[in-house]
Amino acid sequence: MWRSRLLAAAIGAGLAPAFPVAGAWWWAWAGLAPLLVLLARAGSYRQAAWLSWCACAAFFTTLHHWVLPFLGIFAPLAIVVIGWVWVPFGLAAHGLLRRATPARVLMASLVLPSVWVVTEALRSWKHLGGAWGLLGAAQWRAPAVAQLAALGGVWLLSFVLVAVNTGIAAAVLPGAGRRTRLAGGGAALALTALAAGYGLLRPEPAVTGAMRVAGVQPGIVPGPERRVAEHLRLTRELAGRDHDVVVWGQSSVGLDPARRPDVDRRLRAASAEAGSDLLVNVDATGPTGRIAKTATHYTPAGVAGTYVKRRLAPFGEYIPLRPLLGWVAGATEAAERDRVTGAGPTVFEVAGRRIGPLISYESTFPDLRRELARLDVDVTIAQGSLTTFHGSWAHAQQASFEALRAIESGRPAVLVELDGTSAAFDARGRRLAWVPPDHRGVFVVGVPLSREATPYVRLGDWVPALATGVVAAAGAACAVRRLAGLRGRRPTH
Known part of the structure; x- marks a missing residue:
């Protein structure tokens, strides 16, 4: 037996x-x-x-x-x-x-x-x-x-x-x-x-154009001030490299620009210097005293749009039934404070294209990508960070999700990690970029765009x-x- x-x-x-x-x-x-x-x-x-x-x-x-x-x-x-x-x-x-x-x-x-x-x-x-x-x-x-x-x-x-x-x-x-x-x-x-x-x-989908996405992957940088400074330094390296958008990973900005005008000015300046729009991810206590993980779309003129993470990782970003299970935080590395949950999907207009933003854990859910496809986005971009599981199998596993999400939704998919494996795939799941977790720096990937209402998008x-x-x-x-x-x-x- x-x-x-x-x-x-x-x-x-x-x-x-x-x-x-x-x-x-x-x-x-x-x-x-x-x-x-x-x-x-x-x-x-x-x-x-x-x-x-x-x-x-x-x-x-x-x-x-x-x-x-x-x-x-x-x-x-x-x-x-x-x-x-x-x-x-x-x-x-x-x-x-x-x-x-x-x-x-x-x-x-x-x-x-x-x-x-x-x-x-x-x-x-x-x-x-x-x-x-x-x-x-x-x-x-x-x-x-x-x-x-x-x-x-x-x-x-x-x-x-x-x-x-x-x-x-x-x-x-x-x-x-x-x-x-x-x-x-x-x-x-x-x-x-x-x-x-x-x-x-x-049959192959009809290609409607292309978008050049630049990613910034600095790795683990302790301290919110140093993390922002390192992202800004790397973003300056992208000046003149012919891209449509620069993407930072999850939790790349640990300071609330609404409460730190100096950070807001530096992000606007970074967008202007890079010569393209900038997508950052704010993970900081806001004016209400609560924390939200927010994809923030910056242009030289300021904030053009925001998206608040809707699917929070249980125990990592909130504790289910906290009044009953809150004590778990003392025995594990569970979240000490619950993050705010976003209300709904958002579409960013960037360089004449429609971007569907998602944040880290959300990349695992097929329904969120299908929802964005129904909103007629050209490409989905996920901001990730696997600093907690640095050097583990989690990096490649999360990156691989993007291939299937692209096929399911009929839209190309890009994942930019703060620390992890960044990746990009076309609408057929073919690999366009695979940036290993030990990479420190920037990368630029050309993404062929196509829109296809797949049976999965239509039928769910x-x-x-x-x-x-x-x-x-x-x-x-x-x-x-x-x-x-x-x-x-x-x-x-």
Whole structure:
């Protein structure tokens, strides 16, 4: 029993390299199959639950190991809780594959991906940490397959990957009949071909122009005065380099320009000297005494627009239910004060183009990018900062999100980090820039612009909605069969 649990943990941990930094994206197409075989051969539902818990806990511990030191004494509790995420999937897999037939394999190829997607959608709730570690996100480096995100978002990619893994597991399942193996292998091959075919046949969007985006990446600079000064110094290096906008990362300005006229003047002057508009990020106590993370659009004439961050990182930027959980700040590195939540999206008009701003953690959410696409932006620009997780896997993982967000929204995407991996992608998710976290200085990237109303932008999260319907129908059918079985066993008089 313990050997099977250790094996399940090894399988779960082995799936993590499909994501950055390792980037073995191809393993996501088969890495779940060994776990499905193990679940199918489990002796009971209870054992299947334990196996799926071990695999899930090992997967998230490996993939997000960089978070654990900041959780302090709560790290073991977090691992215990996160392990339950895959348990519904494990129970469903055991029930459908333990007596595999061609019909049950085909049913499993629909139900198991649906259970997986529903679970991913639920754990992506903004108060639970956002859409990190979604299986479909591993495909950002496979442009042909990644185009499925334009059809159904990252959710469709996850659905297809789990369905293919299910088919592979059925094809190699010990004791399965020939027809069962053929059904599983055939389904896996057909889905893989359809996924790649959609991407290869998808027409290129019409390019409407170009925008040159300059990024400033100074790294960790302690103290708000020194941080502003270093950003200003680097921005001066961009003078005469033919760009449309200069972007600073999250928390680049730790002083409120509304209360510091000298800072306001220096930012206006920086815009004038650089010869373009300037997007900074203010993270400071305002006149009301509260802190807001604000993307601020500067021109030589002053502030042209602002955007306040709407999705705050739980515990990092606020503590949920602070009256009850406020004591957590004393035991971890959780936020001592809650940030202000923004009211809605904003569009900045820059050099005749429409920019959709987002801030760091918000880059993980597909719906925010879809919302900006519906506002007809030309490009989305995210300001980030991963100083807390300096040198960790988080840098490449966050940068990789931009590729899928670009494909989903049909708009190019740019991420500028204060400290982290800055990146830019065109509307097809092709890499335009990849600035490593150890880079200190500036960069300029030419971004081809295009506007495309992708099916995902038009239809929204139809894949999680459909998956919910499939799970509900499967659950109802299971309940009906169980009730019928109980009635059949009742003694007659």
